[in-house]
Amino acid sequence: MEEIGFLGMGIMGKAMAMNLLRNGFKVTVWNRTLSKCDELKEHGASVGESPAAVVKKCKYTIGMLSDPSAALSVVFDKKGVLEEICSGKGYIDMSTVDAETSSKISEAVKEKGGDFLEGPVSGSKKPAEDGQLVILAAGEKRLYDEILPAFDVLGKKSFFLGEVGNGAKMKLVVNMIMGSMMNAFSEGLVLADKSGLSPKTLLDVLDLGAIANPMFKMKGPSMIQNSYNPAFPLKHQQKDMRLALALGDENAVSMPIAAAANEVFKKARSTGLGDLDFSAVYEIFKVTEPSA
Numbered sequence: 001m002e003e004i005g006f007l008g009m010g011i012m013g014k015a016m017a018m019n020l021l022r023n024g025f026k027v028t029v030w031n032r033t034l035s036k037c038d039e040l041k042e043h044g045a046s047v048g049e050s051p052a053a054v055v056k057k058c059k060y061t062i063g064m065l066s067d068p069s070a071a072l073s074v075v076f077d078k079k080g081v082l083e084e085i086c087s088g089k090g091y092i093d094m095s096t097v098d099a100e101t102s103s104k105i106s107e108a109v110k111e112k113g114g115d116f117l118e119g120p121v122s123g124s125k126k127p128a129e130d131g132q133l134v135i136l137a138a139g140e141k142r143l144y145d146e147i148l149p150a151f152d153v154l155g156k157k158s159f160f161l162g163e164v165g166n167g168a169k170m171k172l173v174v175n176m177i178m179g180s181m182m183n184a185f186s187e188g189l190v191l192a193d194k195s196g197l198s199p200k201t202l203l204d205v206l207d208l209g210a211i212a213n214p215m216f217k218m219k220g221p222s223m224i225q226n227s228y229n230p231a232f233p234l235k236h237q238q239k240d241m242r243l244a245l246a247l248g249d250e251n252a253v254s255m256p257i258a259a260a261a262n263e264v265f266k267k268a269r270s271t272g273l274g275d276l277d278f279s280a281v282y283e284i285f286k287v288t289e290p291s292a
């Protein structure tokens, strides 16, 4: 397969690029904070000096950026993707963004003759390291077919969902549910504790019943030890709730549960928990109001 460019060496980008390298792909990486490319370089990656330089060198370039403004910035800014994208090249944005952001990027790339695919992923740091992501692609089907060998390394399953925006929307729906679940889970852990039950026993009970799931199983034990090493940063989960609520607004869908969960994530961000794992929202539920 052709050399792959990779923009964004955050938690996910680094794990994904490393995985491609491990599986024999030639990879050229770029990150705004250049030092985050060092480890990749030690494992055989080349380093590009700008997104434009990476796109110039590679037939396919993947972006994995924090949010809509970062995703737009690497494409539209000086020395961005648009300066070098052209016919015969493809840009694949795997960041979690809204459909409007994705469409803006798609239109600009297509105007230059390039192909565009969105491919947000479900699954966190560990699935990214293990090539077990779920890829929610949409956009140019030809590019999807061409990039599939790389997707097969990055993920356990890829979906092609049709027109640009459908991948973004699917990802936001999934993360809206996940964020609401994390709030309910946190509330339950606190309720168990305050009513004299063992949170650890609650985890065991949950894991044997109909609402057992990998997220409770993976996050629960570290949460009850107040440990929130970031796999999925809380600030990104709050961004996803915000974007999902906007999607609800557009479609006149009432979302009281997600809206309440978003408020708690906002509170967590405002108290300095944004860079911790999203499970740190548990800390907000633990705070007891002073009695009158």
Ligand SMILES: NC(=O)C1=CN([C@@H]2O[C@H](COP(=O)(O)OP(=O)(O)OC[C@H]3O[C@@H](n4cnc5c(N)ncnc54)[C@H](OP(=O)(O)O)[C@@H]3O)[C@@H](O)[C@H]2O)C=CC1
Binding pocket: 007, 008, 009, 010, 011, 012, 013, 031, 032, 033, 034, 036, 064, 065, 066, 067, 069, 070, 073, 074, 094, 095, 096, 097, 121, 122, 123, 124, 125, 231, 232, 233, 236, 237
């Ligand atoms: N972590 C997870 O479990 C998952 C995350 N996602 C999504 O994947 C995306 C990346 O997440 P994750 O890796 O965790 O995030 P990180 O915060 O670890 O990394 C964010 C990346 O975006 C870059 N960035 C931020 N702002 C800009 C900017 N203005 N210009 C250029 N680059 C910028 C950062 O560069 P710098 O190093 O210079 O700050 C960094 O490379 C997000 O959209 C997230 O919602 C999806 C599934 C799971």
Ligand SMILES: O=CC(=O)O
Binding pocket: 096, 121, 122, 123, 124, 175, 232
């Ligand atoms: O977006 C986060 C995830 O775990 O999926």
